[in-house]
Amino acid sequence: MTHLPILKWLRRNLVVIGGLATLAYLILPNVVVMVFSFNKPNGRFNYSWTRFSTDAWKDPCGVADMCGSLSLSLQIAFWATIGATVLGTMIAFALVRYRFRARGAINSLIFLPMAMPEVVMAASLLTLFLNMGAQLGFWTILIAHIMFCLSFVVTAVKARVMSMDPRLEEAARDLYAGPAQTFLRVTLPIASPGIAAGALLAFALSFDDFIITNFNAGSTVTFPMFVWGSAQRGTPVQINVIGTAMFIVAVVVVTAGQFIANRRKNSAKA
Amino acid sequence: MTALTEAPAAPTVRKASTRKRLVPYWLLLPGILWLIVFFALPMVYQASTSVQTGSLEKGFQVTWHFQTYWDAFKEYYPQFVRSLLYAGTATLLCLLLGYPLAYLIAFKAGRWRNIVLVLVIAPFFTSFLIRTLAWKTILADGGPVVHALATLHVLDVTNWLGWTEGSRVLATPMAVVCGLTYNFLPFMILPLYTSLERIDSRLHEAAGDLYATPATTFRKVTFPLSMPGVVSGTLLTFIPASGDYVNAELLGSTDQKMVGNVIQSQFLRVLDYPTAAALSFILMAIVLIMVTVYIRRAGTEDLV
Amino acid sequence: MTDSTAGGDVRLTGISKTYGSFTAVHPLELTVPQGSFFALLGASGCGKTTTLRMIAGLEEPTTGTVFLGDKDVTDLPPYKRPVNTVFQSYALFPHLNVTENIAFGLRRRGIKSVKKQVDDMLELVQLGDFAQRKPHQLSGGQQQRVAVARALINHPQVLLLDEPLGALDLKLRRQMQLELKRIQTEVGITFVHVTHDQEEAMTMADTVAVMSGGRVEQLGAPAELYENPKTTFVANFLGTSNLIEAEVVEKSGEDVVVTAGGAKLRLPGGRCSAATSSGGKLLVGVRPEKISLAHRDDEGAVADGRNRVTGRIVDSSFIGVSTQYLVDSPAGSGLSVYEQNIERDTRLVPGAEVVLHWNPAHTFGLDAAQAKDAGVEKVEDAA
Numbered sequence: 001m002t003h004l005p006i007l008k009w010l011r012r013n014l015v016v017i018g019g020l021a022t023l024a025y026l027i028l029p030n031v032v033v034m035v036f037s038f039n040k041p042n043g044r045f046n047y048s049w050t051r052f053s054t055d056a057w058k059d060p061c062g063v064a065d066m067c068g069s070l071s072l073s074l075q076i077a078f079w080a081t082i083g084a085t086v087l088g089t090m091i092a093f094a095l096v097r098y099r100f101r102a103r104g105a106i107n108s109l110i111f112l113p114m115a116m117p118e119v120v121m122a123a124s125l126l127t128l129f130l131n132m133g134a135q136l137g138f139w140t141i142l143i144a145h146i147m148f149c150l151s152f153v154v155t156a157v158k159a160r161v162m163s164m165d166p167r168l169e170e171a172a173r174d175l176y177a178g179p180a181q182t183f184l185r186v187t188l189p190i191a192s193p194g195i196a197a198g199a200l201l202a203f204a205l206s207f208d209d210f211i212i213t214n215f216n217a218g219s220t221v222t223f224p225m226f227v228w229g230s231a232q233r234g235t236p237v238q239i240n241v242i243g244t245a246m247f248i249v250a251v252v253v254v255t256a257g258q259f260i261a262n263r264r265k266n267s268a269k270a
Numbered sequence: 271m272t273a274l275t276e277a278p279a280a281p282t283v284r285k286a287s288t289r290k291r292l293v294p295y296w297l298l299l300p301g302i303l304w305l306i307v308f309f310a311l312p313m314v315y316q317a318s319t320s321v322q323t324g325s326l327e328k329g330f331q332v333t334w335h336f337q338t339y340w341d342a343f344k345e346y347y348p349q350f351v352r353s354l355l356y357a358g359t360a361t362l363l364c365l366l367l368g369y370p371l372a373y374l375i376a377f378k379a380g381r382w383r384n385i386v387l388v389l390v391i392a393p394f395f396t397s398f399l400i401r402t403l404a405w406k407t408i409l410a411d412g413g414p415v416v417h418a419l420a421t422l423h424v425l426d427v428t429n430w431l432g433w434t435e436g437s438r439v440l441a442t443p444m445a446v447v448c449g450l451t452y453n454f455l456p457f458m459i460l461p462l463y464t465s466l467e468r469i470d471s472r473l474h475e476a477a478g479d480l481y482a483t484p485a486t487t488f489r490k491v492t493f494p495l496s497m498p499g500v501v502s503g504t505l506l507t508f509i510p511a512s513g514d515y516v517n518a519e520l521l522g523s524t525d526q527k528m529v530g531n532v533i534q535s536q537f538l539r540v541l542d543y544p545t546a547a548a549l550s551f552i553l554m555a556i557v558l559i560m561v562t563v564y565i566r567r568a569g570t571e572d573l574v
Numbered sequence: 575m576t577d578s579t580a581g582g583d584v585r586l587t588g589i590s591k592t593y594g595s596f597t598a599v600h601p602l603e604l605t606v607p608q609g610s611f612f613a614l615l616g617a618s619g620c621g622k623t624t625t626l627r628m629i630a631g632l633e634e635p636t637t638g639t640v641f642l643g644d645k646d647v648t649d650l651p652p653y654k655r656p657v658n659t660v661f662q663s664y665a666l667f668p669h670l671n672v673t674e675n676i677a678f679g680l681r682r683r684g685i686k687s688v689k690k691q692v693d694d695m696l697e698l699v700q701l702g703d704f705a706q707r708k709p710h711q712l713s714g715g716q717q718q719r720v721a722v723a724r725a726l727i728n729h730p731q732v733l734l735l736d737e738p739l740g741a742l743d744l745k746l747r748r749q750m751q752l753e754l755k756r757i758q759t760e761v762g763i764t765f766v767h768v769t770h771d772q773e774e775a776m777t778m779a780d781t782v783a784v785m786s787g788g789r790v791e792q793l794g795a796p797a798e799l800y801e802n803p804k805t806t807f808v809a810n811f812l813g814t815s816n817l818i819e820a821e822v823v824e825k826s827g828e829d830v831v832v833t834a835g836g837a838k839l840r841l842p843g844g845r846c847s848a849a850t851s852s853g854g855k856l857l858v859g860v861r862p863e864k865i866s867l868a869h870r871d872d873e874g875a876v877a878d879g880r881n882r883v884t885g886r887i888v889d890s891s892f893i894g895v896s897t898q899y900l901v902d903s904p905a906g907s908g909l910s911v912y913e914q915n916i917e918r919d920t921r922l923v924p925g926a927e928v929v930l931h932w933n934p935a936h937t938f939g940l941d942a943a944q945a946k947d948a949g950v951e952k953v954e955d956a957a
Contacts, residue, residue, distance in 0.1 A: 014370075015370050015373055015374055015378065016374055016378055018367075018370030018371070018374075019370040019371040019372075019373065019374030019375070019378075020371075020374070021367075021370075022367045022368065022370060022371040022455070022459075023371055023386065023389060023390070025367065025452065025455075026371075026389070026390060026393060026452070026455060026456070027389060027393070028404075028408065029393075029401040029402075029404035029405060029408065029452065030392075030393060030396060030401065030404075032404040032407050032408055033396070033400055033401065033404050036404070036407065047403075047406050047407050047410060048407065048410060048413075087300050087301035087304060088301060090297040090298070090300065090301055091297065091298055091301040091302065093297055094293075094294040094295075094297035094298045097294075098293065098294030098297075099294075100294040100295060100298070106298065106302060109302065109305050109306070109309070109310065110305070112309070113305070113309055114509075115505070115509055115557070115558065115561055116509070116554060116557070116558075117509055117510065117512055117513020117514075117530070117553055117554070117557055118510060118513055118514075119513040119514075119515065119530045119533050119534065119550065119553070120513060120533075120550045120551075120553055120554045120557075121309065121312075123316065123533055123537050123546060123547065123550040124312035124313050124315065124316035124547075124550065125308060125309075125312045126537065127312055127315040127316045127319050127543070127547060128308070128311060128312040128315045130543075131315050143308055144308070146304065146308075147304060147305065147308040147309055150301055150304065150305060151305075154301075165663075165665060167661045167662070167663070167665035168665050168667060168668075170632050170652070170659075170661070170665065171659070171661055171665040171666075171667070172667075172678070173631075173632070173651065173652040173653050174630055174631075174632065174652045174653070174657075174658055174659045174661075174725075175653075175658065175678045175679035175682060175724065175725075175728070176653045176654075176679050176682040176683050176728070177653055177678075177682045178651075178653050178682075181682055182653075185678075185682075186667060189669045190667075190668065190669055204394050204395050207395075207397075208394075208395075208397055208398055210398075210399060210516060211513075211514075211515070211516070211530075214534070214538075215534075215537065215538065223397065224397055224398075224399050227397060227399040227400055227403070228399055228516075231399075231403060231520055235403060239400055239403075240400065242397075242400075243396055243397055243400035243401070246395060246396045246397065247392060247393070247395070247396045249395070250391075250392040250393075250394070250395030250396060251388060251389075251392045253395075254388045254391050254392055254395075255384075255388050258384045258387070258388060
């Protein structure tokens, strides 16, 4: 048997190589989006490289309706996040902290939206709105987004509250804090990482949602719907500019979050 | 002095106050009401729509016309089969691709761990439609990727398998599955990472100490312990992938249409509401049955 | 918060707690005198923590009344009771530093200038240098002292301690026992201390209540409980006891005479907690350290009037200050004997025939109807 050193090395690092290949697969589209934000395509579609240009970066809102749809998406995501976080946090606390009837049914009601293909929820919600004669638009989108973000918030907050020592709240009550004070001074601060994680997830899900929005938006156009439409009509380079900017903001936000978490951990060791 | 005697006659029994007992219901009320009105109730409306007949002009009436289900299924079963096939393949690919990366982050990344995690999470926050459109560029006809695949004779194999056609990757099943895999990969990696990260690295040492080779350690210790992550990862990938119509629309052709595309066009373009509702119910039933069977077999209860 | 001159006894009358069909605490009458160090001792699940939590207000009693002095506090929520708790594993607020943890109670009561009091407390528990640390930056012993300071700063009428030393290692636990005792003497507040560690209870408390199965088995000063256990549970749970099944022969004066495995034993009638009619059964108890051991060849040298039992050594273990023997005899198997390591008899090895003898005054009698091994620590119970 011959042992080629290169084969040996490959075998030993198989996991690392495989993992890095997957990572490359994950990031490749982001790189392409970034590179093509500097393209100046011939024609309406920005799919093949023509020549370098910073035109799109100089005029990111130069496409009709795009920045309007972006701002609409941000508004919807903001309000959906607030709604889903408040309602979801309340449910999570009830589930962890109290005994009550119909617990199984409520758990299923929270699990089902996550176990349902989006298109099914989208179609059935549209049926409801059509039957009620509701005007499709901002409000129907917001209602839908709060609905499907809710379960994810419940899951995130529940995990945190479950790992919380109930004695902390007892200690607060023992130390002259009434129910409201206990909640504000002890429960909320300690549960806040879970609530923040749930809120962040809700924001991301709402902002990026296309399928449910597409069914329930009527003639209102959110940013994902604008991108969808442009895939048919022609993709302006500005879409890539927005995509790249979002990626950079996301990396900065997530890195900052990791940095803060790390610093807490390190100061814990000191 | 300290005194101790048996208690006298039993005194009155106290009851928790009514106000206190109602607290959980008040906490649950708004959120659960929201889910009932905007999730459960629509299902009822949709069920009713699926057994209606009529036309857009004359209006629809409930006529208990169950034939719609059979007609819809008969007409669109290729799309159903395709959806399950594509979603299943994408899920398997996600597991195969995602596991090494999750393992890498959990055990091998060391001080790079956070950076790799950021790179996995960050795409979440970029519009997935823009990223999916980027695959049109990557897989473009005559582009470097397709060229490389042709040179390496990969395309010959995929052509023979029926995944690609000629020298094209775009508008083939492979492109759609590739897009699905890409879109749902983070949903596989994160649960896998979470359950791998919980594994005490001393277990690896213990297995090694007890005469297990690295491969055996993985098969007998690491993989079974990561099962909760595998189960929730595959569910989080398969469920949305089975109903997806974005990848088939953007990366496929009419021959790759999935059931999501049909529902979408029946609902939003053809306006045949009963057929759309029936299709959506069949999809829901198939997915729920598969998920239930799968959870039972995997024996994991705590998914939520 | 309180006027320490007011009558501050804790009185529980008819207090009980049931969860569904399970009774955690049977109706209980208990008075803890003001200023005393009181211990509730028992194995896990005996109801001691539930009793403590009912005093704190964290658990609503099913029946009965809690009095602090003359005031009925049964219906007061915990935040309105002049009682504070040191929780098991401390329950320090992880998001607040040491100062803010200690000041928590004062702030909730609307006291603005807390610095002086917090500083005094930090000094009392010797943590002055750690004021700005977060709880996770402290060692177990330091966290424990923060928990004590956080409760004591409120000058409660009663301080409740729920297994406060359970998470500490043995050496630190000893040190903290003395420290808690010092603090209690210094502040003069009533301490009610829940523990499963009998040594801890006996070292620290003035009065110990031994609980089992939701009931108080026996209550008294530590020495009293140890020397005069009234039940097999107390005899076995506090230290170790040799319990020998015996039959009553007669009463002779103050003493009761019994037989066990052919041996005649005497014990003082006043130390018998069961009926002693002749022919009746009795469990005769004696502590291992009260017994002397002599080789069979030296039996003649044993003084008259001592209880004596013959047997054979089956095991011996040397543990430094003493040697512990296990002896099988016709009166009972597995009798324990602790011999001080003063003059070691080299003939006392497993297999040797021996005579166990002790002063009849050190013998006690228990009701034979009880389970003989109640309260014996079993391997699976050991924490």
